[in-house]
Amino acid sequence: MSGDVARVAELLGQRNRIDEKIAEIIQRPMAGGHLGEWITARVFNIELEPSASRAAIDGRFRTGALQGKSVNIKWYLKREGLLDMTTAGSLDYYLVLTGPAGVAGSSRASSRPWRIDRVYLFDAEQLCADQRARGVQAGTAASVPRRWWDAAEIYPRASNPLLYVSERQAAMLELFQPG
Template sequence: MDDRSDSQVEQIAALLRERNTVDEKIAAIIQRPMTAGHLGGWIAARVFGIELEKSAVTAVDGRFTAGPLHGRTVNVKWYLKREGLVDMNERAALDYYLVLTGPASPAASSRGSVRPWCIESVYLFDVRQVQAELRARGVRIGTASSVRAAQWAAAEIYPRASNPMLLLRPEQAELLRLFALR
């Protein structure tokens, strides 16, 4: 090992201490460990009126509490980049996937890139519809199911309102804009 290597290890350790402090503050607010899944669910609950399940281990994260989706079940995903993949579950009694994403990016090597904590787009997928379309294409349903660009476009509810199933009010869009990179 050389002095440069030691210096980099020290720098990383210091940065992780800073990150842990921020994560502790976020965890105190959301009352769950700071992960994309837990924070994404918390944000979605407040922006979209979702009552979260008490247990964070089921495929159903919660239910919509108002509007045209009242009572419908939802699984919330937060992907720091939109790479065209969605983790799906065929067995869950689930109505919708609500997917928060950062910037679009090809599913490629992550070497030299970053995954910023931001929300640039939000998508609402009808579980039965998207899974039927995937089966028709012969796509395996499970972890990292490949969703076509046209399906993403049709499911978009923010910033463009392509999916009429959930139209955002101006105050909801404003809350989501708080999480933009720019």
């Protein structure tokens, strides 16, 4: 038993050293939200808000058809059909990175690897209106119907024409897939 504790402590020490190196690069504490925002800003040319504590809006698109539009960025390590939503009227889009599809059942002995399998772009106003019509409250872990996820996908499948993923952007996203 104490051998397991020592091994976990050793592994956390290694992870802490890696997290420190990542924090040096992204200039924010190593956390899923900060790292997802940093990656997304570089892949999709988004100017992040100067303060990471601004409610609802993480940044704005710098170029393209969405130039100047506000965005809330999420990175979920599993794709489970849930989205942390806000009712902030000033938000234009949610840009969501996800890992592999989650499987219903126990999470015992499983992991949530840091990877990007899919990217979605949701129109915040339209999604909020649909959620209200279905009687779903905005907030943490709001259930979003699969049809919305399918229509919002921009990578690897281009279902949403609002944001085109170039070959260069796709190559950057592929860096975050296993092997």
